[in-house]
Amino acid sequence: NAGVTQTPKFRVLKTGQSMTLLCAQDMNHEYMYWYRQDPGMGLRLIHYSVGEGTTAKGEVPDGYNVSRLKKQNFLLGLESAAPSQTSVYFCASSYGLYTHYEQYFGPGTRLTVT
Amino acid sequence: GENVEQHPSTLSVQEGDSAVIKCTYSDSASNYFPWYKQELGKGPQLIIDIRSNVGEKKDQRIAVTLNKTAKHFSLHITETQPEDSAVYFCAATPNQAGTALIFGKGTTLSVSS
Numbered sequence: 001n002a003g004v005t006q007t008p009k010f011r012v013l014k015t016g017q018s019m020t021l022l023c024a025q026d027m028n029h030e031y032m033y034w035y036r037q038d039p040g041m042g043l044r045l046i047h048y049s050v051g052e053g054t055t056a057k058g059e060v061p062d063g064y065n066v067s068r069l070k071k072q073n074f075l076l077g078l079e080s081a082a083p084s085q086t087s088v089y090f091c092a093s094s095y096g097l098y099t100h101y102e103q104y105f106g107p108g109t110r111l112t113v114t
Numbered sequence: 115g116e117n118v119e120q121h122p123s124t125l126s127v128q129e130g131d132s133a134v135i136k137c138t139y140s141d142s143a144s145n146y147f148p149w150y151k152q153e154l155g156k157g158p159q160l161i162i163d164i165r166s167n168v169g170e171k172k173d174q175r176i177a178v179t180l181n182k183t184a185k186h187f188s189l190h191i192t193e194t195q196p197e198d199s200a201v202y203f204c205a206a207t208p209n210q211a212g213t214a215l216i217f218g219k220g221t222t223l224s225v226s227s
Contacts, residue, residue: 004157042118042203042217043158059214090157098215099146099207105157 002026004106006091012112013081021076021109023091031094032074033058033103034066036087043090049074050097081113116141118206120218127194129227137204137218138186144206147187148215149178152201161202162189194225 007022023032030051035043045058049068063085065077074093078085088110092103117140127133139147145166150158164171164178164187171178175194180187187206191198204218 040123040219042120042205042219043215044217045214059216092157098148102160103215105159107155107157 004091004093004104006089006106006109008109009107010110012114013078014114015082017081018077018079019081019111020078021089021091021111023074023076023093023106024072025074025091025093025104026072027093027095027104028071029093029095029104030071031096031098031101032068033092033094033098034064034074034076035090035092036060037090037108038087046076046089081111083113085111086113087111116144116206116208116214116216118204118216118218120204120221122221123219124222124224126224126226129194129196129225131194133189133191133194133198133223133225135189135202135204135221135223136186137188137206138184139206139216140185141206141208142182142185143208146207147178147180148205149189150203150205150217152203152220154200158203191223194223196225196227199223199225 004025033048034046047066052071091106094103095101120137148163151161152158177190201220205215207215
């Protein structure tokens with residue numbers, strides 16, 4: 001039981017390049033989330049999904065897109081990376097809404113955009 | 115929308131001492147208040163949470179208190195140990211689908227032996 005895994009762990013992009021971050025969970029959770037964490041800041045929700053085939057915007061969705069084609073996977077895409085997207089990205093999942101069920105976080109992906 | 119302020123940003127204590135971290139929130143509709151611990155290089159992990167119908171909750175050396183009137187809640191760690199050293203985040207949210215969990219900026223706790 002690996003829990004929540006994220007790929008890759010580190011990535012450096014040039015401005016304007018695109019990439020996809022992959023999150024996978026093996027706990028059969030319905031809810032999945034993408035957060036970003038910046039120095040001296042708490043986590044901020046980018047997008048989330050309440051089930052396979054559904055996605056919704058969080059606090060800071062601009063510049064990102066997501067897809068949930070399979071229940072166990074949640075992908076975060078950056079179409080045209082900007083230096084402001086330099087951050088550590090965390091994926092999380094929960095059995096139900098986080099107000100009633102614990103969120104389990106992945107180890108994070110450190111992204112640098114130059 | 116909700117805004118969460120967390121203090122202090124850093125806290126250093128001696129092993130065995132108590133540590134207290136305080137958070138205030140702005141949205142009176144918020145009714146769920148979790149605390150997360152983040153160790154270096156890892157994702158956050160839920161350590162305790164409290165709902166608005168409860169004033170205090172304990173789990174071994176960790177306790178959380180909530181004052182809804184003043185809109186603040188606190189994390190108390192007693193008998194601190196070096197392994198308690200980490201970044202702690204508070205968060206708040208109304209219990210409504212589609213509303214985000216709003217995090218504080220974090221407190222770096224250092225426990226020296």
